Amino acid sequence: MLKVDSINVAYGDLQVLWDVSFEVREGEIVVLVGANGAGKSTTLKTISSLLKPMSGTIEFEGQRLDKLPPNKIIEQGVVHIPEGRRLFPDMTVEENLIMGSLYGEAKKKRYQTMEYAYELFPRLKERRKQLAGTLSGGEQQMLAVGRGVMSLPRLMMFDEPSLGLSPLLVQDIFSLVKKVNQEGVTVLLVEQNVNQTLSMCHRAYVLENGRITLSGTGDELMANQHVKEAYLGI
Amino acid sequence: MKKATVIFCIVFAITLGLSGAVMAKGSVKVGIVLPTTGSLAKFGEIERDAFLMAQEEINAAGGINGLKLELLIEDTTGRPEVGRSVVEKLITKDKVVMIGGGYSSSVTYATAGVCQQNNMPFLVNTGSADKITTSGWTWIYRLNPPVSKYASAVESLLTQVIKPKTVAILHENSLFGTKGAKKFDKTCKKLGFKVVLKEGYEHGGIDFKPVLTRVKQKNPDIVYMISYIMDASLLMKQAKELKLTPKMFIGGAAGFTMPEFKENAGVASNYVISATLWHQVLPFPGAMEFYKKFKARFNKSVDYHGAEAYAACYVIADVLKRAKSFKNTDIKAALDATDMMTVFGPVKFTTWGKMKNQNKAATYVVQWIDGKLELVWPKEHATKQFQYPIDWLKVWGY
Amino acid sequence: MDVFIQTIVSGILIGGIYSMIGIGMTLIMGVMGIINLAHGQLMMVAMYITFVMAHFFHVDPYLSLLVAMPALFLLGAFIQKTLLNPLIKVESILPENQVLMTVGIGMVLTEIARFIFSSDYKTVKTSYSSSAIFIGKISFNVPMCIAFGFALFFTALLFWFLLKTDLGRSIRATAQDSEAATLMGINSSRITVITFGIGSALVAAAGVLLMPIFYLFPDIGGAFTLKAFVITILGGLGSTVGAIVGGIVLGVAESLGATYIGMGYKEMVGFVIFVLVLIFLPGGLKRLTKI
């Protein structure tokens, strides 16, 4: 479904990604794990075309994403839930949801999808008229996911959804990701929280210093000595 | 370092390398300094047009003893420092024989200083600060009266006809406005009128109602205003809106005599009087013709500014004709001996009080009567009877 | 007492127009973080359009809103698209580059106007220019009341647009988080172009409404640019409600200053408020009202 083929990415004269290649198949949950600054967010930003690769290609269902402007990505069915939620803090919950459905099919089915989002997150329904900036961390993450769902995506990319949440909420978020996946949405997840993500994913890639160093199924990686040392602290 | 040298050289070349046009033979050059760009450009343009019109007429009539009069009109942009460099250029590069023009007190003062230092005769025709001719400078001559004399005709009208007890003064806080207001304040004290309010304002306000409301509260007999056209019309319009009704509204020259004042203030301009330095109906030879010619040619009315410039050009031509040579001392001698009639009235440079080489021009009072600016004072020149007293509310149609 | 009430009334009425100027500026500053030093000059352009319409085609100034606003929308959009947006990619030592750019734009607009219309004062005269309504002893200038009404109308319209339309929401979203907005499919550079256009159209409306009351010359813009700042900083960046309140507060403060301190200090009142707000209430009234 998504095919990233040896992309090289730089910020100005500073190269961050070297020959990164990986693949996400329909219906999968794929995790990209790695330390702070390894290039995980950069990878996602490149997929959403916020950054342009110096070389390499990104294809989604045969369509070259790297040739599209960033605002056209969502229309292809790819939605990126950025690190730190990045909600619109001075807009209400409902407005934030609307912002996810500005174009095409999503716009037509806006209120239908909204009902569905409220079903997924009843808490959001209670707080429809509240400003997003006043929500708690967990609710904000729900809203961020909800906003992504509103675009009727086929691929959702999550950038560290567990960031700054309590363990309990982290569990919630991950079960949410699973739920979304079960509804038929393919998931690409970027996480530092290696342990839990590896156990729930289909496949995973390890990103170190801008390069993919390991890949395999979740269990394979869990068993890997290097992963254990570097990320699990064991 | 090297790049700096190269850049320096280029800039020097631009600044220094270009030299002016070669002096044309058979002409005599006079520099004219006026603000033709910048915020004062409006008046600068009027004066420039008047100068050019006069120049054409003079040259058509044989020029200066067979030589053509060539006016080099230079833009001061209304800023003293530019004015200074302009005059320096005219003197040293263009080698003009004398300088004329001079609009706005500050620029005129700065340029006059250069002329004095360089022994260059300078005939000022609009810059009105007293200091221009009270600084003891010998090479500076002035055609127009100093600002302190602008209201002299109004003074006699006040003492003889209106006889007010209380006065409110509003003025633009420019040099012209501030000086004029100070002088009028003094005059009122001398004549025994009580000044109940004296306020300066920054040019370009939209809303004068707050201050006018205060004027209304003080209920003065006369309201004396020194303002340029647009402020003048807004002041009168808003006075009308507030039903502010003193015995008389008086403008201290400047904006109140301009045709735009009437156009913009509309009915509120009616019966307002103003001091002025000139009016086309004055019995000076050529005054009315000048007014008509100017209007026909430039499609706009002309006021005392244009007359001053036009007259100044004729004075310059006259001086140059009479001068023994175009040496500065000879021109100065000719200026000293000037005694001629112009559209602006008689011109003669004399020294009185602290004033040096100052023309004693008279001032007048005009009144807007039925949409026309009529000369009402002094009586001997009046074209219409001075309208007084006035029921303002009726005039304004309330 | 009459003096006081009249002062307040004058202040509120003029404040309506100030608000219009301020809203356009606050929108631009809020969405793009650009300090637009050419704001007043854009208003000047709109006033010349009104003048031309009235003088040559005898169109009532209020009708020329229909021409001036779209025209200025296009001009603003053009400026943003060709001059300001490309600047984001230009690297320089001073981050204030965009501000300096608007200074240049302002100069160019002023001088072009001077080229075409010379420095003469221009006015549009209407039958109602100086008519006033009296309530008790207090006078209400008719065109100012109309302007105030229009200001309310445009503000309401803008509110509806920002709150209820997708495009309006997109503008707000871009102001709050432009990268996130991009991820939601919003073309943020297009939004900045539209926003600059709307901001320009609003200040154009202010200019048109001012035309029957005031007069026009090429240098008129500068003073209004400064007022727009004061209002924007007073109201809080990006806050439309703040801009309205800020405009009226400025109008009233100027009037009170003119009446009780002195006409000459009227302009200073605004600047003093400006500096005080910057220092003691950074964030402006928005901090207090939270909108």
Place this chain on the structure above:
Amino acid sequence: MQKKTIFWGVLAVVALAFPLVIRSPYYQHLVIISLMWVIIGSSWNLLAGYTGQVSFGHAIFFGVGAYTAGLFPIHLGLSAWWGMLTGGIVSMLVALFVGWVCFRLRGPYFALATLAGGEIVRLIATNWESLTEGMVGILIIQTFKSKLPYYYIVLVLAVACILVIERIMKSKWGYYFVSIREDQDAAESMGINTTLYKNISLLVSAFFTGMAGAFYMNYMAFIDPEVVFSLHFISIMAILVGIVGGVATIWGPAVGAFIMVGLQETFRSSFFGLAPKWISQAHALAFGLLVIFVIMYLPNGIVGDWATIKRLVFRTRRTAG
């Protein structure tokens, strides 16, 4: 090393001999005004270019310097030359207050605050008539008829200003100023008292600008608030001189000053009378277009982007040949 010495020698000789060779007071005047702008532009650059605090209110210091000089003759009956001793100092005192208020703000807010400050000071000078004579302005009689003394005074000031700034930039202060520009938080954590050093930069900048103002009073012999506190003709002009020449370069503002004054005069005089008259109307337009052009294509100014300019010129020459 040798080459450098020769360069400086030649430049010094040219500077010293200029008014003796070019006797026209007109050109002398233009160069004097340019040198004055070298001082103002360099001072602005110290604060804005090197320290990163973009001031839109340098007219405050220029005007205060000028008025300090102007008040000696009108209130104390002393020569305005006293202003040359005190103008810079008084400007520094005013700068202390300006800094105290404005340095609470960063970035564009600082710029706006200084802009407002400049307007406030102008209005004060206009309205406080008992002190400043208001719009009547202050006029004095020039001390010297010849331009030579003025030329050498302003030359010494300009050279002193550039040398002082160059020396500062090579010292601890210079390192601190640039550190503050690059990252205030990092600077603070490096033990730099950012408030103190921003103020030092401002004070030095204000001192020289004030001296330029005091010189202006003596040289032009006339000032009023519109002239010396002008937003457009002083504050913005200072910025233009800086950005056109090149911010954060020692020689940029000097080059910028000559270009801007030269350009202004070239246009004002319709290309020295060679072009049609209407061109003179366009000088402000040319300024505006120049600003737009420089910001777009030479964001570091003529000196800062000299390499780019050279490359472009070189390339066009090659294609032409």
Place this chain on the structure above:
Amino acid sequence: MALLEIKNLTKSFRGLTAVNNVSFEVHEGEIVSLIGPNGAGKTTIFNCINQFFPISGGDIIFRGKSLKGMKTHKICRLGIGRTFQVVKPLKRMTVLDNVTASSFCRINSIQDARRKALEILEFCHLLDEKDKLARSLPIGGRKRLEIARALATDPKLLLLDETAAGLNPSELDEAIDLIRRIRETGISILVVEHIMKVVMTISDRIHAINFGQTIAEGAPEEVANNKAVIEAYLGEKHA
């Protein structure tokens, strides 16, 4: 006596408590690590120590002096140097100038400052890059530059904020080596770190926090095996 004493430190932002009643000490010559999941409040503690943020409660005492309300630059002069998690190179200055600017903290003469800067660059293996602009350094270089700049202020205590993040394995070893060598010069170090490999190898003691509160403290092995810590990092089922 402890070099740095953090006493009941509390910091809240608009009602949100980021650091809640945290106390710990750093002794002379020690390397102490501050660990905790993302958003636990580690960096906030750093920002409180050098007073980027005014503290809401408690006190911070360095060599017997309270730092409360002190200006950041004064704290640096007292002898606390720091690096930033998001590196803050002075981009348009050369690497050498970056460090020279910092050396002026104790030295006034330009020659001496430069000499010292060169020494420090050598110490941090940056000498080859000295004439490059700081912005052209890769991430590893920037991190070392950050440390070099902090060292140039002659600190008694160095605060390192995620110095190892984003480094590749060989760079990681180099960073560990560098931190150890710094300690050998007699400088105490407080580290905020994510990468357990680094934390476990360099630390004398570890202080673990989560949600702004202390959850464990002690020698590396003790903390690594602490139930609350594992829970915070790995979730409950591993505890």
